[in-house]
Amino acid sequence: MTGHVTVTDEDAVRVIRLSRPDKKNAITQDMYRDMSAAIDSAQGDASVRCLIISGEPGVFTAGNDLEDFLKAGTSNTGTPRASEAIKFLHSLAHNAKPIVAAVDGIAIGIGTTMLFHCDQVIASTRATFATPFIHLGLVPEGASSLLAPWMMGHQRAFSMLVMGRKLDAEEAREAGFVNAVVAPESLEAEAQKVAREIASLPAEAVAASRKLLKHTPEDLIRRIDHESHLFGERMRSAEAVAAFKAFFARKKS
Template sequence: MTGHLIVTDDDAIRVITLRRPEKKNAITQDMYRGMSDAIDTAQTNPAIRCIIISGGPGVFTAGNDLEDFLKDGTSNSDAPRASNAVKFLYSLAHNAKPIVAAVDGIAIGIGTTMLFHCDYVLASTTATFSTPFIHLGLVPEGASSLLAPRAMGHQRAFAMLVMGRSLGAEEARLAGFVNAVVAPGHTETEARKVAREICALPAEAVAISRKLLKLPPEDLTRRIDQESHLFGERMRSTEAVAAFKAFFSRKRA
């Protein structure tokens, strides 16, 4: 477990909280590993009925650490990119417990794409959702190219994933991947209420019904693998390397 991730069990609810405020909860490899472990170990624990993923008040996550991305993009290694990130996505794909997301503030990149694996999403009025892969010369990940069109239609998914357009909280609710919009600072409190509501339902009926609603895990992992392969190729492309260098030049200026 990492100091940037807090995992607590509150009765039947496991709460996974990102805690790296100085970096807007940008996710490190250790954090990915910790989230995977928290999800995986919940699968064999009958006492855990529901999982909450939260970034705490003010920010959900800025996504991956872009410096790590630039390092990957300019390396000559053929090793699979960000293996812990892919492991986390596999954990989401195979997860059988309802997941509630509490999004307060920015959700960038995987901060948005992971939400398509969740079962109930709460957003604060200040929440924003963006997948700026295209601006970095990259492609979508997290099976979002499969799940986003299914959740909100091809046209909205194209605008978000290919054109890189951001959505506000109310826009995301209208698009269909946010359930409810609440006041800033209240997303986790409301998420716990939803989780308790889920936990009060018959466990087996919930599990079976959820499975009927979800795509088979093998469909998700197949798309995750396809995206990851293309993502890795794009990381080493001239387009992507130039985009990352331009980004860091602006950041240092």
């Protein structure tokens, strides 16, 4: 573990917490690796019956650490996408344990698209959700092009994934991918309450029912990999190169 992801098990619930507050929990390749390991190792552990993914108070995640992401994603032109990010998405696709997300503050890029793989999403009143892929000359990822229209309809998904429109917590609840909106100080307790409720149910029945409700892992992996291929092509496009140059110029100014 890098120290930027903490994993704790208590009362049949595994909490995976992003903990890099100085960088707004921006996710590095090492952090993706740690999250994947926490999810994968839970699959064969009968004592873990539900997962929680959360961040530090005030911020869920700013998405990819772009400098780390670009370094990993463009180091080899034959493999343009950051492999640990894809492995994490595959872990979400194959995961068979219920996931509760506790979202406080910003959830940008993969910080939002990972939520489409969760079974319950609890947001604080100060949570916001944004997928600014287009503004960087890129395309949606994480099977969001499959899951978002399925959850919220084409028009809302288009507004979010293509136009880059940001949603606040109530708008996300109305769109259908947030279950409840609570005060920031109540977020952790509410997520734990929901996770313990799920963990108390008959585990085999939960697993079978969840499988009925979800897209198959094969469908998710197929879409993740297709998006990844397009994402890699876009990373090398003139549009994306110009967008990233402008982004880093703004950061330095």
